Amino acid sequence: MLKDLIVNIAFITVFTFFFSHLFIKNRLVLDWKQKIVLGIVQGVFGTVLIYYGMRYSSTIIIDLRYIPVSVAASFGGFGAAGIAGAIMIVCRLCILPWSEASWSALVMLVLYVCGSVVIIRWIKYYWYRWIGFMVWLVAIMMSVGFFVLNMPLHILGIICAFNCLGGLIAAYLLSYLIRSEQLEQQIRSMQKGLQRLLRSQPGFTATVVRTDPGTYLYTLAEGQLLSEKGWKPEDFEGKTLDEITVLSITEQEYVRACFDRVFQGEMVTYEPGIKESGILITMQPVYEKGEVGEIIISGMDLTDRKQKEEADEANKAKSRFLARMSHEIRTPINAIIGLNYLLQQTTLHETQQDYVSKSIMSAKNLLHIVNDILDFSKIEAEKVELEKIDFDLYQVINEISNIISLKAFEKNLKLRCHIHHAVPNRLRGDPFRLNQILLNFTNNAVKFTENGEVSISVGLESIGEHGVRLRFSVRDTGIGMTEAQQSNLLQEFTQADMSTTRKYGGTGLGLVISKNLIELMGGELHIESEIGRGSCFTFTAEFDGSGKTSSGKEKESPRQNLRVLLLCDDDEMKLVLNNQLEKFASAVVIADSQNADHEGYDLVIIDWKLKTANVIQLADRMRRASLSSKRPIILISAYYDRQLQHPEYLTAFDKVLQYPLSQSSLYRELNALLLPESKGGEQEYKQADNFDLLQRAVVLLVEDNEINQLVASEVLKDAGMIVEVADNGEEAVKLASLKRYDAILMDLQMPVMDGVEATKRIRRMDHASHTPIIAMTADAMKGVHEQVIEAGMDAYITKPFDRIQLFGVLQRLIQKAI
Known part of the structure; x- marks a missing residue:
């Protein structure tokens, strides 16, 4: 039986690797010819698995026919799965005599094909989908086997276990092949781009x-x-x-x-x-x-x-x-x-x-x-052509807010969005490039701000029959810049702080690229900044179209004759939301927070920043006084503030929304509220051979990049070394002062304190004056080797490093220091 299991796993591996080109590149087969080919291949594969089934006893043979059906359904849908199942049924009739069990097998296969199609339609995440396949398969086997065929539970358990094991093996192989193909496509694309650049x-x-x-x-x-x-x-x-x-x-x-x-x-x-x-x-x-x-x-x-x-x-x-x-x-x-x-x-x-x-x-x-x-001293920028497609401006701003809000939350900053009511939400232009510009400015704003807020505002510069001109501003309360820094800011490869110990990293190209994109959009960039009081980046951009707020037929209201009470003190937000809600054929009433009669409304929307009322207390009074306890109350805010995540806000309101929302996003949120019915084991690493001296050696890894920490730590542990990690030079100095290490691997460019300065300080310690210190850096330019040797390091390794080279240098220096 074990031999049969190995044979089946071998078949799964071979078929997966050699026929994966039928579907791996696209992840989803759409052409009907490809679906037929995929179904035929998987049907033949399933027939082979039936023929080489695992013999449990003289009357029970376990096969893995359902795995090809899962693969066909996952990549080709119902058509491919149906073809695969039909081929297996016909071939089984030819291979084995028909019996009562054959009817049960036929029913199980048909049920599994239908269930698999339902699973791939409703479950999009890869591993959840395969878990769904296995759960559905176990349910069918247990039901039919126990109630129809009267098979013992322990035999059914063995059959289910074999099928689940085979399914997980196939899922892992396919997942690996998909990721490998994606990586190779990215590398090929980058290679072509670099060749075009040259x-x-x-x-x-x-x-x-x-x-x-x-x-x-x-x-x-x-x-x-x-x-x-x-x-x-x-x-x-x-x-x-x-x-x-x-x-x-x-x-x-x-x-x-x-x-x-x-x-x-x-x-x-x-x-x-x-x-x-x-x-x-x-x-x-x-x-x-x-x-x-x-x-x-x-x-x-x-x-x-x-x-x-x-x-x-x-x-x-x-x-x-x-x-x-x-x-x-x-x-x-x-x-x-x-x-x-x-x-x-x-x-x-x-x-x-x-x-x-x-x-x-x-x-x-x-x-x-x-x-x-x-290593080439001349870099030329490639030409950029802007797209001309219809897009929702509010959706772009909302996406920017969602991306930046997490970073703002981590620094306890407020993020505010403001859109003038006259700005059309439907535009024609290049949303990707607009997103790129805004994301660059807002990322910088959050990066250079420690306290206060970052705000994004959009205003209407001009509007005509053939297009609109908008004004975008990104303002922060950060460190600001001097006039000298501002004058050099838009030069290529330039930053305000160019030292190797600079706190804020980056290439110095982001603003230059953004400026070029703004000019391609027919706009201009203007910078205002004062040291210690923040900065404001303002730019204009032109978009095609008549500036109409929408195109095509608007969505109908989630409910007929919907009556909405809007409590909002922000004039611009009030006008924008009123305009959006009225497009749903809703009756919108805008009221004062103190004198609002909230009875008789289907929905209440409250602005977080009311001037004359506490929103939590106001919502509580509405619920206690309302005749209908089911009426939703929504809190909407133009601020992305950590306070909104407190439980008191999440429990006081049915929904907390972030402004601005696109028309479609607002519709989905209201629809969900008003029509709720629509809704492995540890792996062992082989130790490196021929480096016995490295066994149990205690090494300090000084590296600020988390991925580099992971890779270097696992490589060192692979050789049997004990690894401790420091995120920057200052931490390395503190750790080195507490104990003696057998070796120190030192990155050069790090925040707080760079590797050269850290090495000089460590060398002043008596117990660490002869500790091997090896520079590990991705900087391969001329002069770095001389720099690290002058700083007191013993060797220099360029990243990406060769592990054998690294182990050889470590063993040689550790042996020399003994």
Whole structure:
């Protein structure tokens, strides 16, 4: 029986891996031809499972036919599931003689197909859906087996257990394949984008490796400057320096001398003056494992000395930017490689291991391209085309509020939204880019504000027959900026605080991108700020359309002749809500909070910020005095405040809504209130071999990124080490002062205190003066190695790191320190 179980699991694994291309890429098969193919394949698969069923006794054979039906239903719907079930029924009649049990099996299969279709329609979350499949299968088996076939419960339990085990195995394999496909698609998309970036640059970029002493091979050559000079990428790529026919022998010898210098660690800049046009050539070394592995060559066409000086300054500025940003860009790639490595350490099928290895390889290929960009001193922005689609402005603002509100809550900030009543809610333009701009400004506002509030306001600048012009403002009560900081704020790669210990991270590109998008929308950006008193970012944008508040037929009221009492002191909110409610054919009465007669209404909406009444007490009086205890009372607020989450608000009102709401969102909320009837085990990691000295070594990991902490900790624990974690340099100094560690792994760029300063302070401690300290950073730019050695560190490892290299460095330094 165990042998039969292994055979069935092997069949499930093989079929899942080799036929997953039918449905994995799309997650849902829509074409009827694909549904037929999917149904046929799963039907054949189910027939195989029936034929190789597990023999429990001479009369009882357990098969896993329901798993292919689950797969077909999950990815192809009723059509695919029905085809799979029909094929299995026909094949079973051909394989086994017909009996009374055959009727029961037929009924169970039909019931399972129908139930599976219902499950996939109502349950969208992947694992909940598979749990639903298994629960439905157990219910059918237990009911038919016990009441119809009179099978003992312990046998039914074994049958259900086997089917659930097979179903969970299939679900896990499919989940892994889906995630792998999504990751590979993302990596392929990023690779194509980076290649387009290189090809569209006005200069050119090339990479060179050394195959033998004095022999240099071009591995990449892209850029518009090549075609301007009459060259092609094929003239360089895959050829050695001696094979480059566009260069004379004298020029080849000069370039070879430059390559020799660069591979010694020197950055070389020169002007060859090819074809009567000055070209500024920059050759920069790229370090791999502490040695120069390749050369990045960048070229820029200079027509006069002024252009050359500007290019020199631009290269210096972008080199500084690359030095700061290499850590930020490499971090997600480090996470992809690290997490896939951790997955590799688990028990996987050979084919699964192959997929994981290919994912790691793809991520490393992406890392190689990113390194080319990072080490290249010229970055060009790609062209952006705006969409022209209909969208709901209130929905965009609501989404921004929902995203930012959590961060605001964490810092105990108030978040307020204000929309002028004359602003149309239906617009035509690019909601994604508008969301991007607002999200950038509001994220910055929350990031630079410790107390007070952040407000988003939208006003009407002008309206005409063919379009509208709106004014958006994001105001905060944060740290503010000086005039000097404001003047530099919209320069590329610039932030107010550029030090490695800066409290507020970021690339310095967000505002520049936002400014360009605003200009594409026909608007302008204006910044007002005062140090210590906050900032206000105001911009205008134009949208197509007549500015009508809606298009098409409005939704009907959730209830006929709905009467709504609106208690609101905010004039703009009052007009907006009144306009939205009247579109539902509702009778809306706006009243004063003190003199409101609340009887005879189907719904009461109360603004949180009433000037003359306590909203909780007001709601309580209404409930006690009301003739109908079922009348809903809604609290609506333009503020996202932590106080609204207190139980007294949640119990005093039937619903707490955040303003603004889109027309459709308001309809759903009212409909839900007025028509309620419509509504694994621990894994063991193998210890690394050949690093006995690392067993039980106590290591302090200093890293501010949570994903990097997870990856590095698991890798170190894999070798048997005991790991303690510090989130920044200051914590590392405190922990190092309390005990002696066998080694310290130190990130360089961290908030509060960077790795260089932390190392200097740790070295002043007597018990830690000889403790091995290893720099772990994603910054691969020239000069970092010298910087960390000068600070007192013993070694330097670039992220993403190779675990064998890391273990080797740790063992060597720990042994040396003993």
